[in-house]
Amino acid sequence: MEIEITRAEKIAETLEQLVFSGHYKDGDRLDEIKLAESFNVSRTPIREALQRLVLSGFAEQIPRRGVFVRLPGPVDLMEMFETMAEIESACGRLAASRITDQGLELLRATNLRCQTAVEKQDLEGYYAENEVFHQTIYRGTANGFLEKEALRLQNRLKPYRRTQLRFRGRVSQSMSEHLLIVEALQAGDGEAAARALRDHVAVQGEKFQQLMVSLNS
Amino acid sequence: MEIEITRAEKIAETLEQLVFSGHYKDGDRLDEIKLAESFNVSRTPIREALQRLVLSGFAEQIPRRGVFVRLPGPVDLMEMFETMAEIESACGRLAASRITDQGLELLRATNLRCQTAVEKQDLEGYYAENEVFHQTIYRGTANGFLEKEALRLQNRLKPYRRTQLRFRGRVSQSMSEHLLIVEALQAGDGEAAARALRDHVAVQGEKFQQLMVSLNS
DNA sequence: GTCAAGATTTTTGTATACAAGAATGATTAG
């Protein structure tokens, strides 16, 4: 966990959470003065935090006008999930020939914890372990840059993935897909791992409807 | 072309160019005060520009210490090129079934201009057309998010690609690879396009040596 | 009553002032 020292960073983190959690509507202006008051700081750290939001894609800045929340619409989300599927796929291909035995072991262990979380109906726990599962694959690529890019997108899509997993049958299906992925990685079959991960992450068929439904909540 | 209004944005752009062009060494501290003096502005816009550099990955910020240039080393570059290869590959796969006839036509036209640039020994022109070639493929994915991500990385790797193309035989080899890519896209063969683009961008064999050599210049 | 032009207010972008932590150097004890 990174230690954050400056107020601007803490504020940026908090604002990201607020945007994530739907506290703001799309198009809302992020008023520097009001934010400064509510955070009990001056406009300076607020402005730095807003810049971070803009550069992370959560907001848009119109010069001399202000910063506005930009929540992804259905099309944006589809595009982001498709991109994520391709990136995870690439991670799988590379990890298949590079992941360490420790990595594979961690993958299996994480999968087990996923399974127990499912059995205990611990959705929150499942989210967390599922994240670790994918992050372990990113790490397995032995490509720090790709890993960071994957983490960035994973974080960006996190809230939407959560809502998706709430649908009936999704969790158990997801679990069996995980097994396929581990098998492919264990066998060192890059193409199979790439395919399995792409299918796992991609939003197609049933999942498309579910994503669209979850957008109206 | 985007219009930039605020000074901070112009300064950020200029600083990026300076870091790109090797004006700073790795680890150099970007002194706010000196930069402010040299740009004839106050520290405020400088700080905003520095933040942009940090979030783009060109520099690193250590709280209460300052901002330091972070140029990619050999390992970072290999990782970035590998990631780029995978992303371009993904673009190829998606574009194969989505690129419009206009897109294909643009691709062929751009390739022709590449060819004439080669014949005229116009390396600068070749760089530009080559960029357009790849950007046309990004556009062909019909995925705006992926397109933007690809453009980001392309921009980040631009200076290194340039040095690479200066090696004997690279340009003509690159040209024939372009033809392969266009063929695959035209045939709608996603897998072939993916493979062709990955091989085209990937740094392997001869190209690895060339990249390493070009780093010491 | 409506629309437009000008004045006023608000808000962003920039400059400057100030506070706190880090780096540097000096001074003194060993």
Place this chain on the structure above:
DNA sequence: CTAATCATTCTTGTATACAAAAATCTTGAC
């Protein structure tokens, strides 16, 4: 002469002040 501690200086982070542009409101003409 070396090392450690303290003081000084410098730099960053934050607050405040100011300027310019945009938004809003008012007033007047039609």
